[in-house]
Amino acid sequence: MTVHFVLTVRDADLLYWRNSLPPRSFGDYVRLILQAEKRKEIAPLPVPPERGAVIGKLDRKFELSDRALIQFVRSFPVGRRTAALLSLIHISAPT
Numbered sequence: 001m002t003v004h005f006v007l008t009v010r011d012a013d014l015l016y017w018r019n020s021l022p023p024r025s026f027g028d029y030v031r032l033i034l035q036a037e038k039r040k041e042i043a044p045l046p047v048p049p050e051r052g053a054v055i056g057k058l059d060r061k062f063e064l065s066d067r068a069l070i071q072f073v074r075s076f077p078v079g080r081r082t083a084a085l086l087s088l089i090h091i092s093a094p095t
Contacts, residue, residue: 001070003030004061005082012053014089020048027062030089031069037088038072 007015018026029045036043064070076084 001064001073002061003064003073003085004059005085007058007060007086009055009057011086011090012055014086015054015056015058016052017048018058019054021046026060030062030085031064031066033088034064034069034072034085035066038068 007018021029029043032045033043064073073081073085
């Protein structure tokens with residue numbers, strides 16, 4: 001399953017957090033957040049050395065191959081999956 005979402009000016013804290021991560025690891029951390037949320041746990045995430053914000057836009061896609069995660073994402077309301085996913089990331093991301 002391909003997950004697609006867009007980070008905008010409203011997500012400046014997530015853009016900053018994403019930019020603090022190692023290259024090409026953002027999707028891995030999103031998967032980790034989804035796995036933890038599905039199990040009602042807290043995802044261990046790296047924290048940037050300082051707080052910040054990045055004004056910009058990011059259009060990102062990543063693949064989910066784990067059947068349990070796909071089923072979990074499909075349980076989000078149709079038409080609101082991106083908003084639900086971003087809400088989970090906002091709650092989990094250390095900003």
